[in-house]
Amino acid sequence: MQDKRVLSGMRPTGQLHLGHYYGVLKNWLALQNEYDSYFFVADWHTFTTHYSDKIDLNTNVMKMVVDWLSVGINPNTSTIFVQSKVPEHAELHLLLSMLTPLSWLERVPSYKDQQLKLSTKDLATYGFLGYPLLQSADILIYKAGLVPVGEDQVAHIELTREVARRFNYLYGREVDFEEKAEIAISKMGKKQAKLYRSLRKVYQEIGNDDALIKAQALLQQQQNITLGDRERLLGYIEGVGKIVLPEPESLLTKASKMPGLDGQKMSKSYGNTISLRDTAEQIRAKIKHMPTDPARIKLTDIGNPQKCLVWQLHKVYSNKSTCDWVVEGCTKAKIGCVECKQPIINAIEEELTPIQERIAKYQADPGLIKQIIFEGSEKARSVAKETMIEVRKAMGINY
Known part of the structure; x- marks a missing residue:
């Protein structure tokens, strides 16, 4: 198991x-x-x-x-x-x-x-x-x-x-380990026992990893041996005795x-996280304060999504049409950064709302x-x- x-x-x-x-x-x-x-x-x-x-x-x-x-x-x-x-x-x-x-x-x-x-x-x-x-x-x-x-x-x-x-x-070495292993092999049936011995010999003589994998798979399929015998025979292949651990x-x-709010890996130690328990107000405030393409100072300035941290969140949360809208609006200065952030805010709130409802339910009990x-x-x-x-x-x- x-x-x-x-x-x-x-x-x-x-x-x-x-x-x-x-x-x-x-x-x-x-x-x-x-x-x-x-x-x-x-x-x-x-x-x-x-x-x-x-x-x-x-x-x-x-x-x-x-x-x-x-x-x-x-x-x-x-x-x-x-x-x-x-x-x-x-x-x-x-x-x-x-x-x-x-x-x-x-x-x-x-x-x-x-x-x-x-x-x-x-x-x-x-x-x-x-x-x-x-x-x-x-x-x-x-x-x-x-x-x-x-x-x-x-x-x-x-x-x-x-x-x-x-x-x-x-x-993992039992006093009578080899004797018990040989008894376990005999329980496998002649054909399966012969195959096991052959694979064990190949592995021990030339260290063939493929033989080890095949022998392990063979043992997992055996119905005639106990779990203890299976572990014992796994150890017998590698010469270590019974496998205890x-x-x-x-x-x-x-x-x-999921990137953090500053573009690094999202981590408590970086202070760049959105918690599963953040309120809608906290989520909006965090996303609205995320840095965007520094070249976009005014609405009429052309931007590049690849230089914007918010774009990384769009790749997680937004579908193709929304991503196309972002690229079109940013590279042609048709939308502002605040407008670009709104679909992310909506998506995170939509994702966390049912989780937070269940949190409240569990906390009540x-x-x-x-x-x-x-x-x-x-x-x-x-x-x-x-x-x-x-x-x-x-x-x-x-x-």
Whole structure:
């Protein structure tokens, strides 16, 4: 089941905005109908960069879950939970830290990048250095097969794969592993067993990745073996023993096409966002203050949409006829910048109005939100507990 399980999370550091909606939440909406989806509020991760800030986590967590529900994340098809409600994340993080080389964490690209970008913060802490490993624990404890990430986060998933591989190599060896693997092969049937042995030999002798992929696909199709045998035979191919913590795959997501009000990536740290909760007055004020083509000082001045930040929003929200109207009106000085901005204002208000109506509805019933968080966290914890039983047994601390 883990190959169909997706896990993703967000830090509750402030209000969600259109960048989150287009870059993350719309992707979640598609995934929840296709995969066994686990979406969590990463409240512990907040402290990796905001440990000294006065953040009202209680309010932020509740608001974040409300916003998720209001855009359409369905608690009946997705598991919505809060990281700190599943303490097994911390236990696995601790145990993984015992076997993860320091150099692996130091080479994660975001380690130095974030220190430069957040130079006003003191990030010379273990928590900041180790946050990619906490992310690895978040993923591995649910044996998530897929993790939706942008290109800038692929290195974190690769670290997770390396950590899982190292754990399996160190602790995945059973005393009678080979005997159990051979018994499992015999259950596959003569033809399938012969094919498996052939693919395993090719992979181990010459490192043929295609043989590994075919063998993995063959095992996924087997109906005569248990999940434990399948994991054991996956490990038998690679010579690592039983796979306790399966390696996840990156599920690359498209970069958010939502630019900020200043042309940069929409981000709270840049102060260039439109919040999912902004009022109509706030939306109008923000759009009306957006810079336009500096060449258009007077209405009669000819402009170039490619030099206008508002044009970037038209490419997100406007249909072809409206875009043609903008190009015609701007390049021939037929419309003013205020007039050009109005369709964007209308489109954002139209998009956010039903979301905000649902936000108001959910906020009126805080008991329901707490119940959703409780039930989701209990479900997540039951899965995490099962993984930790395996991890403790593999490491010999199940006494």
